[in-house]
Each structure stands twice: as structure tokens, then as C-alpha cells.
Amino acid sequence: MIEVKQLSKSFKDVNALNSLTFSAPDGQITGLLGPNGAGKTTCLRIIYGLLQAQQGQALINGIDANQQPIQARRQIGIFPDKFGLYERLTVREQIAYFAQLHGLAGEKLEQRVAQVIEQLDIVELANRKSAGFSQGQRMKVALAQALVHDPKHLILDEPSRGLDVMSTRILRDILREQRAQGTCILFSSHVMQEVAALCDRVVVMAKGKVAAEGTPDELCELTGESALEEAFVKIIGSDEGIAA
Numbered sequence: 001m002i003e004v005k006q007l008s009k010s011f012k013d014v015n016a017l018n019s020l021t022f023s024a025p026d027g028q029i030t031g032l033l034g035p036n037g038a039g040k041t042t043c044l045r046i047i048y049g050l051l052q053a054q055q056g057q058a059l060i061n062g063i064d065a066n067q068q069p070i071q072a073r074r075q076i077g078i079f080p081d082k083f084g085l086y087e088r089l090t091v092r093e094q095i096a097y098f099a100q101l102h103g104l105a106g107e108k109l110e111q112r113v114a115q116v117i118e119q120l121d122i123v124e125l126a127n128r129k130s131a132g133f134s135q136g137q138r139m140k141v142a143l144a145q146a147l148v149h150d151p152k153h154l155i156l157d158e159p160s161r162g163l164d165v166m167s168t169r170i171l172r173d174i175l176r177e178q179r180a181q182g183t184c185i186l187f188s189s190h191v192m193q194e195v196a197a198l199c200d201r202v203v204v205m206a207k208g209k210v211a212a213e214g215t216p217d218e219l220c221e222l223t224g225e226s227a228l229e230e231a232f233v234k235i236i237g238s239d240e241g242i243a244a
């Protein structure tokens, strides 16, 4: 479970997070939905220990991301908004490199690398270097890197940005598989359809705060709307910076 408690973060005079509080349970997909600039990436970066909050805590399975960053990070797989692949390495080498960074070695490492290659259906790519890969192929390698240490938490920043329909479908299927295995999945998006299609719970963010949270049905009930899209617009007060 990921718990964010009263997180505040400013960049000079920009108040990116303002006492942000929510939690993402295990075995569920939680969507962080908000317009551009709402603070989603800032929040995810604090959870992953890349940024420090001025106030508040981010707990991963009870481990404080700020106080025990390495232990916290071992519990998390991160799928970044840009797939930073090392084009000189083969796919197998890249995934093994990430496994090493997370402390895997020897037979366990070999075993996990082989498993994720199989899981993501990239056996045919495994010995190729990633230069020239399509977006969908890059996405799969990035996901394999995120999952190789078998994390109990998966964080994705705008996961389907730039992906075509087929790749988006594959990504969604993998996220559903991970959910069925009990993984806590938290992803950010400013695309309503994506959130509506995938999420068990939605945390609607605006101006660094939670504007509303709940299941899609609860959000519709809260706003008296039957369509989730209308509910989001009502909660945020505008559709600016949100994509259908």
C-alpha cells in the first residue's frame, strides 16, 4: 500500500503540492487524475525518492520514502514518462542491469530476467539492441525493467502517452495481470478515458490537493452525474488541461 500524508512541496514561489493526502491499496489500480500542472509528477517523484517534500510523508508498505529511500525503492517498480533505454545494450542486458540495481544477483537474477522476458512476450527482442525499436517495443522493455525485481508496487507516470492503440491495450492487460497478483498500482494521467477504463479508484487532483476520491461510481454519485467524464469536470470545475 502507498500512503501519502499531508505532502507539501514548493518550487520557489510555485506551490506544487499542498498538504496532499491519499492512499493506494494493494491489488487495485489507483489513478491520479488532474490537469496539467496539478502536481501529479511531483507527487510520484516524492514517492520514488527522487524529490524531497518540505512537509509530510510518503509511505510504501509503511517504509518512509524520505528516510529509507533504498528500502522503499526496492518495493517499487517505476515506469517513467520517457523510456530511457540504453541503446547500446541488448534487451536482456538492460533488464539484467536494472535487476542488479535492485540487488538481484546470480541464479535469481537470471531467473527473473527470463521470466519478465517471457511475461512481456519479448523473447524475440531479447538479444537485440534497442536502437530503432518501435514505441510499443520500447514500452515493453521499460515495463520489463520496472517489474524485474518483482515489486509489490508499480508507479506509472502518464503511461500511455505516445503509445498507439495496440501498445496501450498490451499495457492495460499487463496492469490488470499485475493487479490480479495483488500489486498496488498507482498511475498519473490527464486523460479521462484512460482512468475510466482502468481504475478501481480515482484520486482527482487539482492545484496540489485532492479535489475528490473514490471509485468511479462513488465519484458519479458524489456529483450527481451518470458519466464519469462529466463528474471529473464538475469536481475540477473546468475541463482545461484534461483530455477526453
Ligand SMILES: Nc1ncnc2c1ncn2[C@@H]1O[C@H](COP(=O)(O)OP(=O)(O)OP(=O)(O)O)[C@@H](O)[C@H]1O
Residues within 6 Å of the ligand: 011, 014, 015, 016, 034, 035, 036, 037, 038, 039, 040, 041, 042, 043, 190
Ligand atoms: N523542478 C521544478 N522547478 C520549478 N517548478 C516545478 C518543478 N517541477 C514542477 N514544477 C511546478 O510544479 C507544478 C506541478 O508540476 P507537476 O509536473 O507535478 O504537474 P503534473 O500534474 O504532473 O502536470 P503534467 O500533467 O503537465 O505533467 C507546476 O506548476 C510546475 O511548473
